[in-house]
Amino acid sequence: MAFQGKKLINDPNDVVTEFIEGLVETYPGLQYLDGFPEVKVVLRADISGSTHDKVAVISGGGSGHEPAQAGFVGEGMLTAAICGDVFASPPADSILAGIRAVTGPMGCLLIVTNYTGDRLNFGLAAEQAKSEGYKVEMVIVGDDCALPPPRGIAGRRGLAGTVLVHKVAGAAAASGLSLSAVAAEAKRASEFIGTMGVALSVCTLPGQVTSDRLGPGKMELGLGVHGEPGAAVADLQPVDVIVSHVLKQILSLETNYVPITRGSRVVLLINGLGGTPVMELMIAAGKVVPMLQLEHGLAVERVYTGSFMTSLDMAGFSITVMKANEEILNRLDAPTRAPCWPVGVVGNRPPAKIPVPLPLSLSTKSDETLSRPEQLSS
Template sequence: MKKLINHPLEVVRDMLEGAVALAPGQALLADEAVVVQAGLPGPPQRAVAVISGGGSGHEPAHAGYVGDGMLTAAVAGDVFTSPSSDAVLAAIRATAGPAGAVLVVKNYTGDRLNFGLAAEMARAEGIPVEIVVVADDVALRDTVEESRRRGIAGTVLVHKVAGAAAASGAGLADVAGLARAAAGDIGSMGVALGSCTLPAVGRPSFSLEADEIELGLGIHGEPGVERTGMAGSAALVERLLTAIVADRSVSPGARVALLVNGLGATPPMELAIVARDALRGLEQRSIAVERAWCGTFLSALDMPGFSLSLMRLDDRRLQLLDARTDAPAWPGGGKLNPAPIVAVAPERDTSPRSADDGPSAPASPIRTAVMAAAQALIGAEAALTELDAKAGDGDLGASLARGAAAAMALPATAWTSPSTALVSLGHALRRAIAGSSGPFYATALLRAARQLSDVPDPAPGDWAAAFTSAVAAISDLGGAKPGDRTMIDALDPAAAAFRSAIAAGQAPGDAWRLAVAAAGAGRDATAGMQPRLGRASYLGARAVGIPDAGAAAVACWMEALGPHIR
């Protein structure tokens, strides 16, 4: 286990001290794991306090939601363990005045017992207290009665509703009533792609095969209600939405808020895809999403997965969601983009034209040569991927294979003249190849096309000049020079060899063979070079001994062109 902690028994206090140090609107009680709003007025002037909490490991819940307009205090237990009643009582004493306190409690036995006991003790001291229990996990709909369901990520929406109501000056009964109604109108369900690891345990709480997931998980590392096969985002989202909508009887035309919640180890990229699929699924059901948030709101340590929460809306509840808060973990906003997709301006056709342009353009020797190079790159995909992974990000093989496929898909009209072919090929590669290779190859081809734009039937010397110009374009764009351990180390000597051989009167095929040999020698030489550009430069001396993948790709397609150059 690798965890950035000091000691398992000190995790919660260390975490809270770090978090509060970065939140000027918060304070941490000296002797309890309780975060409170800083600068509260004296008890007689205080609004209704809204207090929540539970076991740690759910960050940014619950301390991240302490702030004006949301929670007045958050009580943290040990990881996945309810806080003590003494800690809850300390939070009530520190933040509640005559207006009283509302305790928002997730529906777990330990939380209900300790928050409930603290409420009784506070009432005995004359502090009015109401308890609101959140039991939003619809995954348990066929397992337990509704009152015994777990409280999961939808609890954060209850924090917002209750906190905004209290900040508006509402009394204890009104704040509690609004919070209970919100909790009753929330349905949530989650899916785990893997387990989480408790700091004090040091191993995952359960194990899954590579193609397995857990549906309907809790938030404490426990398995879900069903173990099933992995599926794509859209399929998983559809299954969760179906369960939530049916359980909460959300009918077409209903107004809802959507919370897409990561469980701790789900990257923003994947959560955004989940959000997209959830919005589409609700739109297909004619359910109006008036507010939506996507991120990690209530996690399960480092668990990969997500949950969805839907809450019914009316005008009052929407007003409370929109109300201002300075709680550091609440993202604000929530409004949807009414026009997220706009049309792309049509691309200007800058391809040179020839008199033969048209559907019946004849087959081109240039096309035949390029097809051979494309097939070679497709065949070398695995080898280039393996080589690139050793000193880069491992995407070169797939990127060049996509570019090769794009070249092979060009229409006959793309090959009607040398300059037309180079322009068409350049644009195809820039669209198809991700990362740096696409711009490099496209720039080279476009510059070579300009070199030949007024030469309908290029002589060998014209091709040599175009090749040299293309290599210079790559060097100009990326700044690479021979010796920097890049594709230039294969291209530059190859262009020089071809140019010299043509100038000496050698046949194009013979000159190209010399160029191919020079490219291969340049590729091999990169293995002994210290990288100075590109991702390999981050490895420094660790990349030495590995040929540059870009140079290897150059040698590959150059060799494939050889039989077609005469």
């Protein structure tokens, strides 16, 4: 039976505005654009379009996916994020305002998740900006591996793998590359990524009732980050079974979603959907890594586990596998001040973690010396 969702909010219509206010109060390096709250643009506080001498990297979309996208604004990652209402594409006017605010002579790259509204509004804003003399490129990310081809009119949805594209593009821009070079790296990265999610609950929009689409003991495979129905509803299984199924779907040679074959180097991202405890995400990560290594013959170079692109309060997670090379690893390891990027995952990881030997206690060592029999002490 459906029931009214419980939220710690004020007016449901103000949740995005009040989220942004809290975000910029928390992180000194972030600011919002004048014209707020009608224009909901989060940008680097140290950037002005008139003086910015690097390529600007801008993303955005509907809110409700926090920390994406605004939590990834910062030096070395996004220059600005345009926030729509909950699960609604930001209007073209807001996107255009963001482009004007942070774009200098080097131009700007728009990274857009593959949804009709986002493509339309970012595309309109890009054309208007070009007519005003700005250099603008756009890269569309569609990393969803839930549905087999044919993939429909809209194609593959943009999911959590988009955050890895933000990082690659942001690092490329920070290194001083041209707009065409930054766009080329972002596009290449987007073609290396596959993502699929599993959920135990459907999310609740602020002020709305909670859906009872998923009954007790059920899970949904391959649903979208806006709560769209997935590929299948099934009985809840142990996480070993779930992640094995998801990995086979992402890495399937039949659908050929990602150019990953045995021997490839990969990056793994385990993404919580908003209502999943860290314990459960880490359990999933601990199972996925050996499966990728032993069953799929892949070299796992980096593991990012946490909540990157959520769906409000949805219980569940998505798995993203990205083909990696030295250039991509360097971009992922490059420093960033984006507040929600996991800074602790840098450098090569060992192929296997060997436990540290148990140390002997100091008292044990002392007792051994003190308790030697007298006849052995002379």
